[in-house]
Amino acid sequence: MQSFLNTFKEFLYLFTELSVLFIAISFLVSIINQKYEGIFKKQLAGDKISSYFKAIFLGALTPFCSCSTIPLLRAFLEAKVKLSVALAYLFTSPLINPIIFSMLFITFGLKLSLTYVVFLVFLIFIVSFVFSKFKEESFLKHIPKNTKSNIFTQTTHNPSNFIFKQKSCCANTQDKPKNITINYKELFKESLKNYKKLLPYIVVAVFIGAFIHGFIPQEILQKYLNGNEILSIVLAAFLGIFLYLRVETIIPIGLALLQMGISQGVIMSFLIAGAGCSLPELILLKQMFKIKFLFLFVMIILGVAISFGIFINLI
Numbered sequence: 057m058q059s060f061l062n063t064f065k066e067f068l069y070l071f072t073e074l075s076v077l078f079i080a081i082s083f084l085v086s087i088i089n090q091k092y093e094g095i096f097k098k099q100l101a102g103d104k105i106s107s108y109f110k111a112i113f114l115g116a117l118t119p120f121c122s123c124s125t126i127p128l129l130r131a132f133l134e135a136k137v138k139l140s141v142a143l144a145y146l147f148t149s150p151l152i153n154p155i156i157f158s159m160l161f162i163t164f165g166l167k168l169s170l171t172y173v174v175f176l177v178f179l180i181f182i183v184s185f186v187f188s189k190f191k192e193e194s195f196l197k198h199i200p201k202n203t204k205s206n207i208f209t210q211t212t213h214n215p216s217n218f219i220f221k222q223k224s225c226c227a228n229t230q231d232k233p234k235n236i237t238i239n240y241k242e243l244f245k246e247s248l249k250n251y252k253k254l255l256p257y258i259v260v261a262v263f264i265g266a267f268i269h270g271f272i273p274q275e276i277l278q279k280y281l282n283g284n285e286i287l288s289i290v291l292a293a294f295l296g297i298f299l300y301l302r303v304e305t306i307i308p309i310g311l312a313l314l315q316m317g318i319s320q321g322v323i324m325s326f327l328i329a330g331a332g333c334s335l336p337e338l339i340l341l342k343q344m345f346k347i348k349f350l351f352l353f354v355m356i357i358l359g360v361a362i363s364f365g366i367f368i369n370l371i
Contacts, residue, residue, distance in 0.1 A: 115148025
């Protein structure tokens with residue numbers, strides 16, 4: 057009975073957190089872009105090298121778990137930000153932020169903390185840039201279309217379906233008045249409308265997350281992660297994928313495992329895989345992406361986790 061109550065409490069907490077976050081981000085992004093026309097399109101436009109690092113920097117400033125990155129990712133895609141640039145944010149947000157760096161520094165020291173950040177930034181940039189060489193249609197289920205131009209596209213050739221519409225009849229931004237009247241009520245209604253579309257996915261994702269959240273069998277981990285180093289690193293990555301975790305949750309567990317004699321490489325592999333990808337996140341991503349992308353996403357997170365684990369043990 058107690059475990060059921062704990063699961064229910066966790067469900068309510070995660071559901072409330074994710075729901076409020078989705079609506080708030082959608083609403084806030086709408087206001088920002090209504091007021092500062094095309095901000096995402098301007099700052100993250102095209103395949104410029106700087107666009108990727110801006111997306112990585114933004115991801116590093118948002119201390120979200122893997123599920124919580126989805127609302128802003130969706131906003132980026134609807135704003136016609138390049139998929140490859142948006143993915144740089146998606147990969148970064150759950151793995152790098154000031155909280156994580158501080159906890160890593162306190163737990164493992166400056167050398168590992170800096171190595172962690174530099175290694176991930178480099179790999180995330182490379183992986184995201186590679187995605188720019190493929191057609192977005194290969195990975196996205198659909199590219200939103202609308203007959204009306206909006207503040208991001210400015211043309212009807214590749215229209216968007218963002219959550220608010222262009223108020224001016226003229227598509228040229230230079231002819232638009234500087235003072236834009238923002239209809240907060242309409243923007244909020246559109247945010248709720250988009251939230252309702254995702255609601256079934258959120259409920260399923262949160263239920264799974266609540267069910268397995270906190271289920272960290274340290275004794276089992278110690279038993280199976282103390283053998284062959286390479287095999288242990290690979291096994292740790294796969295275990296991390298199946299658990300819904302925040303990095304902030306994994307780091308204290310990592311310290312306990314370190315005290316049990318498990319290597320830093322194994323712990324970091326577990327940390328990256330557990331925080332970078334989760335079953336609830338994949339369920340949310342499935343609404344926007346094809347199975348091909350979900351498979352690649354899991355393989356990329358596993359690859360990054362395993363490669364960093366091996367790298368740490370070598371230095």
